[in-house]
Amino acid sequence: MPYTAKTMEYLKRTSPAQTEFYQAAEEVLLSLAPLLDKDPRYKKHNIIERIVEPERQILFRVTWIDDKGEVQVNKGFRIEFNSCLGPYKGGLRFHPSVNAGIIKFLGFEQIFKNSLTGLPIGGGKGGSDFDPKGKSDGEIMRFCQSFMTELYRHIGPTIDVPAGDIGVGGREIGYLFGQYKRLTGRYEGVLTGKGLNWGGSLVRTEATGYGAVYFAQNMLEARGETLEGKVCTVSGSGNVAIYTIEKLYELGAKPVTVSDSRGMVYDKHGINLETLKEIKEVQKTSLEAYIKEHPNAEYTPVSE
Structure with a gap:
């Protein structure tokens, strides 16, 4: 039995009913398979068994x-x-x-x-x-x-x-x-x-959302493109999504979607950041409230 398959069999036997964990472990182990097969030290010292536990x-x-x-x-x-x-x-x-x-x-x-x-x-x-x-x-x-x-x-x-x-x-x-x-x-x-x-750090609130945009920016630059003029879809409406949208606007892109556990908003004119911050950071309520302020936007509940 291959090294990675043996490890997965062990995980499923000793940690039952943890599907999400199996999936994550298997994806990582399969990506590492060439390295594990090339260097016998990983198997000799049970490195993978130690990492997954x-x-x-x-x-x-x-x-x-x-x-x-x-x-x-x-x-x-x-x-x-x-x-x-x-x-x-x-x-x-x-x-x-x-x-x-x-x-x-x-x-x-x-x-x-x-x-x-x-x-x-x-x-x-x-x-x-x-x-x-x-x-x-x-x-x-x-x-x-x-x-x-x-x-x-x-x-x-x-x-x-x-x-x-x-x-x-x-x-x-x-x-x-x-x-x-x-x-x-x-x-x-x-x-x-x-x-x-x-004791908090400056820009900690914005860091993850900004980082997601910088990552996309660098990927596009590798292809000779920029975010300027791009129409972007954003998943979520919490801290990461809010500051992803903020940085997208700064770089000339137009984010048109946000979502939460109850539904999704599509605004072809671009998500209004001020309204989004009011709903999620101040009122802490559902995105359904966005439509009240911007009736031309579309709201799709999860049930649909």
Whole structure:
């Protein structure tokens, strides 16, 4: 049996019902197959078996009180996948789809993403099946505080440095950091994505979206083209999508779509960035509100 196939068989037997993780691992291992077949040291020292198995998997219960005074229960995860190059680094995702398989898939890919930066950081990922949509600021704060009450004992500036992801922006990072500081008595760089008022970095909010556009810009330049005059489609409407759109406009392109969990907006005149920021950063509501401000745009719900 080929080396990669043997590893995949082992994963499916020892980590059942984690489809997303199998897919990610298989894609990476197949891309590495020529290297693995060429150099016997990888097989001799079981390098791949060690990479696909997380160093530590943390699963915990998160109980919190909603605005009705009722106790709610969610699952919390932190997969500390690989610290070969440095402290574990990867975001926290709050979304109802989160489970162990998805967090392992994201954490596994984070190893390689982080290594490509050239920085001394390892790979990890975490999150919860908590859904921030429709929750009040108070409910989100209480959930974040409860989540950190367990997570704090597993993280630190030289151990594991979480960040934001889907459902976890500057507000949530602020609540998490506040609880970490309360529990430990330490004001330190244990989370990235913080607000500027409590140790955050300039342009951190814009960085991922801008980076996506710079990547596309360089790909086009390699073909002798530019973004000037291009019509672009953007998926999402959160932090990354908003600042992708902002940078596209700066470079002369016209982004015409955005989407969220409920539907998609197509605006042939170009997405109005001011309206989008108001809806998603201030009101924190669905894109359906975009049509009220721009009736000539088209809204397609997920059901269609």
